[in-house]
Amino acid sequence: MTKLRCFDKRTIIPTALLSYGRLRSLQHTGGCSIARHSPLLPQSSFTFRFMNNILPVPQHSTKPGTSTGQQFWHSTDKTIDSYSPVDGSLIARVYTSTRADYDRVIETAQTAFQQWRNVPAPRRGEIVRQMGEQFRAYKNDLGRLVSFEMGKSLPEGLGEVQEIIDICDFAVGQSRQLYGLSMHSERPAHRMYEQWHPLGLVGIISAFNFPVAVWSWNAMLAWVCGDVCIWKPSEKTPLTALACQQIIQDVLRNNDLPEGVSCLVTGGREVGEWLARDPRVALVSATGSTRMGRAVGMAVAERMGRSLLELGGNNAIIVSPHADLDLAIPAIVFGAVGTAGQRCTTTRRLIVHESILADVRRRLASAYAQLHIGDPLEAGIHVGPLIDKDAVAGYQKAVDEIRASGGTFVVEPGTLSGPGYESGCYVKPCVANAQNEWPVVQRETFAPILYLIPYKTLDEAISLQNGVPQGLSSAIFTLNLREAEQFLSAAGSDCGIANVNIGTSGAEIGGAFGGEKETGGGRESGSDAWKAYMRRQTNTLNYGTTLPLAQGITFEL
The missing domain is CATH 3.40.309.10 (Aldehyde Dehydrogenase; Chain A, domain 2)
Structure with missing residues (x-):
């Protein structure tokens, strides 16, 4: 198995785009290098050079599709091809995750959760704030990659990255507002209240149409809630997922976060099925077709897990x-x-x-x-x-x-x-x-x-x-x-x-x-959607010297 660590941004090839034969250089330090020929990216009037500084390895190599944060690796020769619908060119190939890779990711995430859940929520919010700053810095690069890999207009691609930035800002405030309620007890000298605790491992299955925004709606809230995330992106848009994982690397490293807080597994339908059927995954949030959501919901329900479904609309x-x-x-x-x-x-x-x-x-x-x-x-x-x-x-x-x-x-x-x-x-x-x-x-x-x-x-x-x-x-x-x-x-x-x-x-x-009926009933993003990523606990504290029972029940020995 080959382990691939992230590249140092000081040595990686700077950002460059080439479209319709016109060079568009974005702000960078150092020289600019553009490969004119590539077996993975044929020359055409639509040729596009996506950004090396937001992908884990140089642009012309096949990319590892499994990650636990700062580590990327592959253990198979099986790949998925990312084609641009803009011109039909093959952008790159991504190695898929095997079942062994998946299990390694889950085990690493389980270990990370034991540490991450004990980090104070406002501190988790500060880490998400830093992630938001990273996405601000790479908004143009990531927005262009979203547009090229998915096909949406550039203003929409940039707008999608802005959604990541916005949910980071929202989640920072939410980290100080994970409120429970206090209730009056019917028993004297008793106090009742509820509190919310981190849920555990959260699986995120995202769709091609919003390849990065939907992940962020789930991940940023899950992180401030104390969960760890395993992201299975659409097999049609894997590169944007790799880019997001790369963009937050400095934050993971600078805050000494363990491997497993932010995980990535790539592949086809079978990878989503692993998440849906795995009792180690407390919540599966799935965005996509009603057919897909029905299958995920049934698989998760069969093991008595939680699902959050955001499906089709008409x-x-x-x-x-x-x-x-x-x-x-x-x-x-x-x-x-x-x-x-x-x-x-x-x-x-x-x-x-x-x-x-x-x-x-x-x-x-x-x-x-x-x-x-x-x-x-x-x-x-x-x-x-x-x-x-x-x-x-x-x-x-x-x-x-x-x-x-x-x-x-x-x-x-x-x-x-x-x-x-x-x-x-x-x-x-x-x-x-x-x-x-x-x-x-x-x-x-x-x-x-x-x-x-x-x-x-x-x-x-x-x-x-x-x-x-x-x-x-x-x-x-x-x-x-x-x-x-x-x-x-x-x-x-x-x-x-x-x-x-x-x-x-x-x-x-x-x-x-989110919506109702065949749309799935789940809610993501704002309001009190954060509650889906936590477990509720009701607490009763007796600070008196007697033991009265609820409902007036008496029990004497």
Whole structure:
């Protein structure tokens, strides 16, 4: 087995990017070196050099995919390939984790937990603060890598790294607010209170669409709560995970943290199954499809463990006749086409009052005509590629099913090819006239397809909004206070997120993120989501000289 330690940043090749033949040098110290030829990264007009100073080994080698913090290693020749959907190039290969690697990681994490749980929570928060500073320093580098490996636009890639920074800031404050409650005892000279203790090992299974942000929502809170983390990233975006592990290395080292506080295991479905079935892992937080979440939830429940599931969404915006359409249309379009329709909060259904339907159709057609599709690292691009050709096939299947169901298109669909679209992963965002009960509308298709559905009354609109198996995000555009309040009431949206006069995407760190029904019921990020990462303990303290029993029970010897 080859152990690979992290490289000293003073000797590693500085940051450099090459796109469309133009060199873009980022701030660095020392010289700049760019490899012009690489067997792993063929030359093309889209060639991109991702950042050496945020990966554990030089850019042109196969990378170890197992880590317990500062140590990276591999013990197999099996790899997963990371292709960029931007141009189809092979960025790098990553060695997968074997079962022996996994067990070593878990055992190391168990040992680390014994030490980490005893570190005072505010001190754990200080360590997370330092991690946030590291991500601030590498925001541009990591944001570009996210965009290139996943395919989202550069502003979205940078925004995803900002989410890491934001949750670090939030977690620092949370570390001093892990509050329990005090209760009045019915027994004299007794005090009752509750406190929260670290839970243990937390497994994090993340998805490709937010390859680093979702990890951070879980990990930063878990760390301030005293847990240790084992991250299984999507096999479609492993390099961003390696980069995150590299970025926090100085913090781990400078604070003398043991190996095992921050762990990484890479591979396919079987690695997620190891986490789900392992009784040593106290909590498994899984983000992805409903199918995946159902399998994880059942496996964890079978061993009586905890799971936190953040799964699919089939999100709708209701557009009232009282809506400000100048406000609504940009929110609708961003919600529908942002990240090429691959967000769990993507707007998939647009429920429009029949009196303004024609106007909304016209405005949407005009807005969609202004969209620019292409290399997401280029300025002015609104829509990048889908993650891979399987996603393109899913898009095309949905388009065919819409037509077979009798649907027509306000904005026509299609796939793109030719110069600039060599990867075969680019599609046209489209808008379809549809009916809510169609099977294709009831399912989540991870692509920029927006279904246009008319309604007559607000009660009908809310019924349509709620009439799908998923329950993540929802919104209404209206200037009518009664409509807004009804939508937010118990008789309104059944989703975990309900907004007024903003879209379904773009949740802030401070709010709990998640939804109901097939979305899984879990909550991540803000509010009191931290409680999922801790165990609650009720304490009763008798400071008197007698032993009264609760409920007035007497027991005499």
